[in-house]
Amino acid sequence: MCFALTVCLWSAAAEVRANEHYEIVTNPGVNEKTLSVNSLRSIFSMRLKTWSDGTKIRVFVLSDEDQLHQIVSKEKLNVFPYQLRSTWDRLVFSGTGQAPIKVNSSEEMLAKIATTPGAIGYLWRANINENVNVLEIK
């Protein structure tokens, strides 16, 4: 029964990500299962700082030059990586916000998302496992 349910959920999830090679992922403790693209952009712009239940959002990114970071910026968020960088710099150096936390590899991203409460980031599909939740972006 449990196995069947898992398989069923798995195939449903697979359908959602049929067209892309990467996903937006969150820590399993995050209640949100879907998010609007505007909310997602607001999160990666470091403006939206809390999930709907009031807990902290913690944003993880790869370096500006990383291929996945560039693809997520352009395709999912519809902004250029240099624009995100200048948005974050403005927040950090004016004292009005914080920068996302930089990780150095997909493994580190997976580990951080899996273990950090409220974490959100992105991963190649090949790197995703059941320790993180895949977020559906509408």
Added chain:
Amino acid sequence: MKMLTCSRLSSYFSSSVRWLGKGIAVLWVIGAVSVQAQQLDQPKSQSESAKAPVKWVQAKDLPAEATEAGNTKEKPGVVSTVLKWWNSTDRPGDLQIHGFVSQAYITTSDNDVFGNSDKGGSFGLTEAGLNASLRPLPRLQLSAQVLSRRAGEGNSGMPRLDYAIFDYRLYSQEVNQFGIRVGRLKNPFGFYNETRDVAFTRPSIMLPQSIYFDRTRNLGLSSDSVQLYGDTAVSDWGTLSTQFGVTLPIVDNRDTESSLLGVERPGELNRQVSYIGRGIFETNDKRLRLGISGIWLNTSYDPTKLRSPLELGPGALEFTPVIFSAQYNSERWTLTSEYAIRPFQYNNNFHSPRFNGLHFVGESYYFQGEYRFTPKWEGFLRYDALFIDRSDRDGSDWVAQSPVSRSGLGHTRFAKDIAVGIRWNVTPAFMLRAEYHHVNGTGWLSGLDNPIDLKTNRPIDTHQYWDLFAIQASYRF
């Protein structure tokens, strides 16, 4: 006369060529070192991306294994270990620490900018900052920055508290946020003011001086205030970010006094309640940004009992600039323009015919194009114009008011600056750049770096047409 000009010109050229040569040599050496450093990094990142897609981390013992792998395979240096610790999430309250340090070398044909730049150049501009931010509660952020700026006579390099902010998010619902900030805040005006000391966030070494005056920067930079802010979604087009603050401006410094009252006076400028506000609309793709900022600055002069020829009466003045900003961003181009109108009103209590009832409206604007040849190489081109009095653009009316003492000084009432520059992002954390300005006018020169003769009230040694060349290296984390 002609001979004189020629010889002067040629000596200027030979000296700038010499300095250019030295500058390029310095750039080359620094560049070579950082490229070396970068090459050391490269194999690491290649191996990461190569192994990333194939590896499937086992679910049950994931955290331990992943961190261990990260530690053993990367062998980071001391600096990166420290930085990693600084920016890791494992510390309480999501503490983040960031900072920057920049050094510029500036040489001018005439006139002094940030030190004695016209006698062979100077390393007079050094900027460094260190900030920390903390989120003890999901809705609460505390942050503070200490800044040191060594720039000519106006800034000694003495570290000062740049901002210290208590920021509480009152309302947060998806794309709509409202909150309050209390403390010493950066003044939100124009696109660049809040981060003007951070070389990485500026389009050039010298910001367009018509709007971002460096001579009154201490006044413009930050103030003790209470500020309400909000981000609201505008239909499906974008986000409107607004800030409104009640402030006590920081006027107790030499630069501000000399700019507002001609020279340093024996008495002091008082801090009076002032207002500041800004709205920036940004489309969802951040391609188009449109802003309007306004300041209503009040200050008054507090004379001493000293009987000095420089002493004034207890006058008050109002400065109420409005700035319109527009920017278009594409993958390679960023086009930016800002326009400011700057009314000054002095009241009748200064006991000085020069200041009593003085009213004039300044005007400033610039057009700027930045182009990213590659992510590492960028260039910019800008035209920047300042008019101290928009109804007297060449200063001739001002000269006519007092022809004897002001003859030939019309150029102190405007400045038109054409600038071109190049930037090399050697690594994400290290940047080098160079730029050249040709300026007609001395309207934004600092009075402290280019003093006036107190007997004649004339600048001692300034020239209408001049050139500026600068290089800068900057590091941030």
